[in-house]
Amino acid sequence: MSSIKLSIIVLVTAVISAGISAGAIWLFVDEINSDELYTGMPPVNDFALLDHSGQFHRLFKYNDTKAIVLYSYDAGCTMISDELRVLHQLKEKYAAEGVEILLIKANLEEVEKNFQLAQPQADIGFPVLSDISQLVSAELGLIRSGDVVLIDTSTWGIRYRGPVDNRGPQQPQGSDVDYYLKDAIEAVLDNQQLTVPVVSGDGCLIKFADPLYRPSISYEDNIAPILKEKCITCHRPGGVGPWVMDRYQTVKDWSARIKEVVMTQQMPPWHADPSIGHFSPDRSLTIPELRNLIQWINSGAPRGDGGDPLVQTPPASVEKWPLGKPDLVIDLPNQKLPAQGEIPYRWVKVKVPLKKDTWVRAVELQPSNPAVMHHGFVFVKFPKRLKKSEPLWMEGRNGFFVAYVPGVNVLPLPENSGQLLPAGGTLIFQLHYVTTGSLTEDNPKLALYFHESPPAMEYKTVSASNMEIRIPPYAGDHPEKAETVMTENGQLHGFYPHMHYRGKNFLYEAIYPDGRSEKLLSVPNYDIHWQTFYRLSQPKLLPVGTRILVEAAFDNSANNPVNPDPSQEIKWGLKSSDEMLVGYFMYTRDRNSNHYSIQP
Secondary structure (H helix, E strand, O other): OOOOEEEEEEEOOHHHHOOOOOOOOEEEEEEEEHHHHHHHOOEOOOOEEEEOOOOEEEHHHHOOOOEEEEEEOOOOOHHHOOHHHHHHHHHHHHHHHOEEEEEEEOOHHHHHHHHHHOOOOOOOOOOEEEOOOOHHHHHHOOOEOOOEEEEEOOOOEEEEEEOOOOOOOOOOOOOOOOOHHHHHHHHHHOOOOOOOOOOOOOOOEOOOOOOOOOOOOOHHHHHHHHHHHHOOOOOOOOOOOOOOOOOHHHHHHOHHHHHHHHHOOOOOOOOOOOOOOOEOOOOOOOHHHHHHHHHHHHOOOOOOOOOOHHHHOOOOOOOOOOOOOOOEEEEOOOEEEOOOOOOOOEEEEEEOOOOOOEEEEEEEEEOOOOOOEEEEEEEEEOOHHHHHHOOOOHHHOOOOOEEEOOOOOOOOOOOOEEEEEOOOOEEEEEEEEOOOOOOEEEOOEEEEEEOOOOOOEEEEEEEEEOOOOEEOOOOOOEEEEEEEEEOOOEEEEEEEEEOOOOEEEEEEEEEOOOOOEEEEEEEOOOOOOOOOOEEEEEEEEEOOOOEEEEEEEEOOOOOOOOOOOOOOOEEEOOOOOOEOOEEEEEEEEEOOOOOOOEEO
């Protein structure tokens, strides 16, 4: 196809990098060559958003498609009321050829209302991605509802920007219809140069935050405090982060990578849907923090005036014991590990070194070599005199005394609660190791913190689990369920969802005895490398008869980058290459009531 000349109105997205409000400056360009437009547009940046149903979408995960249509959607804009019908026609025509259509909702009032109230939204046949921060829409240059960005996934470049077609309030009746988006899609599918004019649409202007971008962002006053609160826990000497946030220049050098992992919701490592439940501590960035950080990076990460808080109060090295000096530390035998191969679970038994029954207020299992420990569980075998009180551990399927997993956040037990560690009992350690390519070893330790007197509440970890899971080969979104029933009153404190490499998302829901249902925790983007304990900010009563349901999805497709082998049917198993579906949850019970029991 030959190139054409056209008049074009383009949002200068570069002004965003300079800190100017989105939509504040427009550039009028005449006589631009369409070949130049096609070759000159840079690739889009990756991003991740949740949709109207709480599902996770990351742009570059659609690498098995040929083209992606991003459509700026606002249900309240009557100017584009007929365009959903057109999009459905395009979906029917081109979905089989590898075209994906995603809607992005960025209108400030709508996204904030749905975010705050966790409102269910009608299914309109497309994922509606909620751009809560509005940063994605601003970077894409979306100004009005009905704006379209067409991305060619072979280069991740923008091939078309503008309206779906030229039908709108300003179009004279009876005039010819120009199917801009349809023609652009066909150009991408046919690998042809673009001959579609880029024009301004007639949709409603998107209301951005005022201001979405502040005139200036101070590294000292605005950025360093974010890093100290949300990032330095990992990015400090001895931390799990790959580099240390110890000064401005280091942060600036890593700023492009920071933007990437923040915009794709990889960092900070917090995977709970913010519209469901409230948790503490919460590692996620607030919307103002997110906007400040991205604007500062887009502006070139300027040093500005003032001091460097990261130098003035440098991050402390990781404490040996984050909860303070333990009352007792138990050293396990040295674990020598081979360079290669799969290591069977290791079981280590240690007699409880106490002369009297003791209540534990905190406990931590700590490997000396975190790179090799896939997970570790500790159970307690009670002596005969207390056998009826022994929890139903089921070797970890139904609970544990303490667990270590990658990314675990070590917390004390809830106030005035504890776990019984009986004299004469046995600590049983289940250790799961992986190889690293060289001979190595690990020296695990168990730290125990004691109550001076028995607490009022007993702390329990139990689960809803399903050992009958069957995940077909190449299934990209395979659902499974599990449930359990409370047979006594309890105060719910937190959750720990557990799957392996094919885990995709996880949801907890309570069905109360009066018929009410409540979503308790949603993890739309499960990551085996960050297995988080989610502690509720306020405990929640679980009456007798409450059903705890868990729903999970597994990605056994080749598009899952950590999938060991998509060609195999996957079942429950102890190996990392197998799978699990375990919805652990933690609650406390009054020690004066009857002993708890859970119906699996």
